[in-house]
Amino acid sequence: MQQYNTIKAKYPGALLLFRVGDFYETFGEDAVKAAGILGIVLTKRANGSASHIELAGFPHHSLDTYLPKLVRAGQRVAICDQLEDPKATKTIVRRGVTELVTPGVATNDNILNQKSNNYLASLYYEKSSIGIALIDISTGEFLTAQGNSDYIDKLLQGFSPSEVIFPKSRQSEFKDYYGDRYYTYMLDEWPYSGDYAYETLLKHFGVKSLKGFGIDKLNLGIVAAGVALHYLNETEHRNLQHISAISRIEEDRYLWLDRFSVRNLELIGSANENAHTLVDVLDQTCSPMGARLLRRWIVMPLKELKPINDRLGVVEYLISEAELREELQQHIRQIGDLERLISKIGLQKANPREVCQLKKALMAIESIKKLCEGSGSQPLKAISEQLNPCTTICEKIGRELHPEPPVMLVKGSVMNNGIDAELDRLRKIAFGGKDYLIEIQKREAESTGIPSLKVSFNNVFGYYLEVTHSHRDKVPGDWIRKQTLVNAERYITPELKEYEEQILGAEEKILALETKLYNDLLYALTEYIKPIQLNAQLVARLDVLLNFATISIKNYYVKPEINESKVIDIKGGRHPVIEKTLPQGEDYITNDVFLDSESQQIIIITGPNMAGKSALLRQTGLIVLMGQMGCFVPAKSAAIGLVDKIFTRVGASDNLSSGESTFMVEMNETASILNNLSDRSLILLDEIGRGTSTYDGISIAWSIAEYLHNHPTAKAKTLFATHYHELNELSNSFNRVKNFNVTVKEIGHQIIFLRKLVPGGSEHSFGIHVAKLAGMPPKVLSRANEILKKLENERTGGEHIKESIRKVQKQAVQMQMFSIDDPVLVKIRDTLNNLDVNTLTPVEALMKLDEIQRLIKS
Numbered sequence: 001m002q003q004y005n006t007i008k009a010k011y012p013g014a015l016l017l018f019r020v021g022d023f024y025e026t027f028g029e030d031a032v033k034a035a036g037i038l039g040i041v042l043t044k045r046a047n048g049s050a051s052h053i054e055l056a057g058f059p060h061h062s063l064d065t066y067l068p069k070l071v072r073a074g075q076r077v078a079i080c081d082q083l084e085d086p087k088a089t090k091t092i093v094r095r096g097v098t099e100l101v102t103p104g105v106a107t108n109d110n111i112l113n114q115k116s117n118n119y120l121a122s123l124y125y126e127k128s129s130i131g132i133a134l135i136d137i138s139t140g141e142f143l144t145a146q147g148n149s150d151y152i153d154k155l156l157q158g159f160s161p162s163e164v165i166f167p168k169s170r171q172s173e174f175k176d177y178y179g180d181r182y183y184t185y186m187l188d189e190w191p192y193s194g195d196y197a198y199e200t201l202l203k204h205f206g207v208k209s210l211k212g213f214g215i216d217k218l219n220l221g222i223v224a225a226g227v228a229l230h231y232l233n234e235t236e237h238r239n240l241q242h243i244s245a246i247s248r249i250e251e252d253r254y255l256w257l258d259r260f261s262v263r264n265l266e267l268i269g270s271a272n273e274n275a276h277t278l279v280d281v282l283d284q285t286c287s288p289m290g291a292r293l294l295r296r297w298i299v300m301p302l303k304e305l306k307p308i309n310d311r312l313g314v315v316e317y318l319i320s321e322a323e324l325r326e327e328l329q330q331h332i333r334q335i336g337d338l339e340r341l342i343s344k345i346g347l348q349k350a351n352p353r354e355v356c357q358l359k360k361a362l363m364a365i366e367s368i369k370k371l372c373e374g375s376g377s378q379p380l381k382a383i384s385e386q387l388n389p390c391t392t393i394c395e396k397i398g399r400e401l402h403p404e405p406p407v408m409l410v411k412g413s414v415m416n417n418g419i420d421a422e423l424d425r426l427r428k429i430a431f432g433g434k435d436y437l438i439e440i441q442k443r444e445a446e447s448t449g450i451p452s453l454k455v456s457f458n459n460v461f462g463y464y465l466e467v468t469h470s471h472r473d474k475v476p477g478d479w480i481r482k483q484t485l486v487n488a489e490r491y492i493t494p495e496l497k498e499y500e501e502q503i504l505g506a507e508e509k510i511l512a513l514e515t516k517l518y519n520d521l522l523y524a525l526t527e528y529i530k531p532i533q534l535n536a537q538l539v540a541r542l543d544v545l546l547n548f549a550t551i552s553i554k555n556y557y558v559k560p561e562i563n564e565s566k567v568i569d570i571k572g573g574r575h576p577v578i579e580k581t582l583p584q585g586e587d588y589i590t591n592d593v594f595l596d597s598e599s600q601q602i603i604i605i606t607g608p609n610m611a612g613k614s615a616l617l618r619q620t621g622l623i624v625l626m627g628q629m630g631c632f633v634p635a636k637s638a639a640i641g642l643v644d645k646i647f648t649r650v651g652a653s654d655n656l657s658s659g660e661s662t663f664m665v666e667m668n669e670t671a672s673i674l675n676n677l678s679d680r681s682l683i684l685l686d687e688i689g690r691g692t693s694t695y696d697g698i699s700i701a702w703s704i705a706e707y708l709h710n711h712p713t714a715k716a717k718t719l720f721a722t723h724y725h726e727l728n729e730l731s732n733s734f735n736r737v738k739n740f741n742v743t744v745k746e747i748g749h750q751i752i753f754l755r756k757l758v759p760g761g762s763e764h765s766f767g768i769h770v771a772k773l774a775g776m777p778p779k780v781l782s783r784a785n786e787i788l789k790k791l792e793n794e795r796t797g798g799e800h801i802k803e804s805i806r807k808v809q810k811q812a813v814q815m816q817m818f819s820i821d822d823p824v825l826v827k828i829r830d831t832l833n834n835l836d837v838n839t840l841t842p843v844e845a846l847m848k849l850d851e852i853q854r855l856i857k858s
């Protein structure tokens, strides 16, 4: 217990699994927790003279079953092993923690999800900027970036780390922003010193500067990255050769999706667990690496023409080459999770069967290389050139490793015959010895005249000769009797014992020698980590492109035309996810959407509840996003002028289920769009302003639309779905605002959703009709209809608001005219422009303010 307590104290906050013989034991509070989580028996054992301590344990070979359960329950688990052979020591066996497994630092296949990365995020705060590093120890990826809290939040959303670490001093800041969204761990301040983190990185990569990685200017990112490595070291992960590079997340290369877009467009996850997401529809990859890369491409589409067109070109080629496509996919299926496999080699944790899989993967890569080489596509040829089947090491594995090795080394027969003379000799003794025993049996049976004589083995006294009682008197005098059974007796002889020793000794030596030879092979493999990692990346890329081709054929997608214009022209567009989930027999109604910065910048979409407004907004976002990912799109045709940012906002009550959005939050977030607009942005606003009273809502929605229209530089393309048909008035005063509505047909008291987008506004919301669809009692419905009629008759509703709006509009126009070149405003602007804020004292600032105020009053 003394040894236990010393080790336990070194890992505060971790649940310690303490190896005792064949068991992992937990004690005290840990035992109570483990018993609860794992459903194992909690017992007590005497601890010193008076007290007792709780105890719960499980057999060591069940670690793979129990460890994931503990980690998934949010525990940090320190695995404490016996570090020497108990037989070789007379005192207490030496023990130490060999791994600290946390949700974000895991290599066990049972903890990891094949199709997603398992990132650890490390954050470092400095004033209003944050540095971030993302590391996946299971794949070797290591990325860094820095920026404001919006950017960092968006990265966290996109990469969804399993654990976030940050300095203790930022606890409240982090909690205020994220609540309990992430599993977190807080570190002391000291590792965050710039020098320490920088040195840690230099040492890890064995370099003199970080320039080669292109991150030398990211001073905050460097601290976060250094601390991430420090944390891996603290959690006893020291063989990190597979983390061979770090790269900058190049913000400017990717289409910016604000964090709401990742969620609202339901790209890789949804607030509603049962909802289908884009990735569910798009993912038919053949390898885990491909599946993971696809997720990355979905949240980080491109925004430069050339790489997008390169991807689209390969997809188009692969669509036309069915045979090549199928052959490539067959080979990719053979490769398995090469990326995680090579990481295990880096961590020196790969088992013999995994090394055998590596050989198969490399052989498949050789075939893929040939197929791509012989293809008629330049980008595929380029992939072929970079693929490296690592023939030398592949042959070495084939020569040295048994073709079908067991998972565990202890089972023996891992290494081939003929690679080590000593191993061959020992095997002859161990296995040939058994033949010899049969010979002894035959010889003794003949010489003693006991035909039923048997040589057998048990754990108590090893090899023995068994004689039935009826032949007892034929037993020679030099045999030593060991055991008497009901109808037989067991004997040993000196000859038998001598052979036994040789055989058992040989088996032990074989295990030791095989272990050494196997470890030598593993070590030799570490030389190949980099080329194999590159292979894994290239295969992932190929897999995703093949996947795009496959699903484009299956789902009737077309090649989009991506261009440098500022026009989005989608004909016959569909929502890729909804079209897959419609009841049988129901067709998705296609729609055209045209947006540009000249004549149709903002479309106000009205229509009854359930008409398909949100679907239309989202499908437009998704089509743009898919096109810029390099995938074909669900439409008849799509010409997309490059989009650099997609912003999405959904009115407060749509988000209520996730408990996140209040009207206030909605407004804050909308403000952030308005401050980050560009000429190539696409904005999807879904019932903004509906979380408040009609008047407030309309006023806010109105002013946002007006702002977007009148923005001096950024004519951001906007789809604005709303229930407030009063907003149709906007088109009267703003020439780039156009009204559309999603049609329905009224037949008597019924409405039929036609779901077609047509020009023009709509007059009602049909909310009461939807209430009927939802099964509201008829009494409530008829009363609602009555009240509606009354309100409409009194004209206190729509018309009243519209009149007020018209007045506001007139004022706005007057204000604008007033502001164009008013000399007072010009003067104020010049005064402000001439200020040097850096040198201004507070008193001077006040005086300037006073001056400006007087100007206005004058």
Ligand SMILES: Nc1ncnc2c1ncn2[C@@H]1O[C@H](COP(=O)(O)OP(=O)(O)OP(=O)(O)O)[C@@H](O)[C@H]1O
Residues within 6 Å of the ligand: 578, 582, 587, 588, 589, 590, 607, 608, 609, 610, 611, 612, 613, 614, 615, 616, 755
């Ligand atoms: N073009 C379409 N073709 C077929 N079905 C559609 C189409 N658009 C939408 N739908 C179906 O109609 C449902 C409602 O659509 P959506 O949520 O877009 O309506 P909405 O107009 O935004 O309604 P609300 O105003 O109540 O939010 C969708 O879940 C989908 O099943």
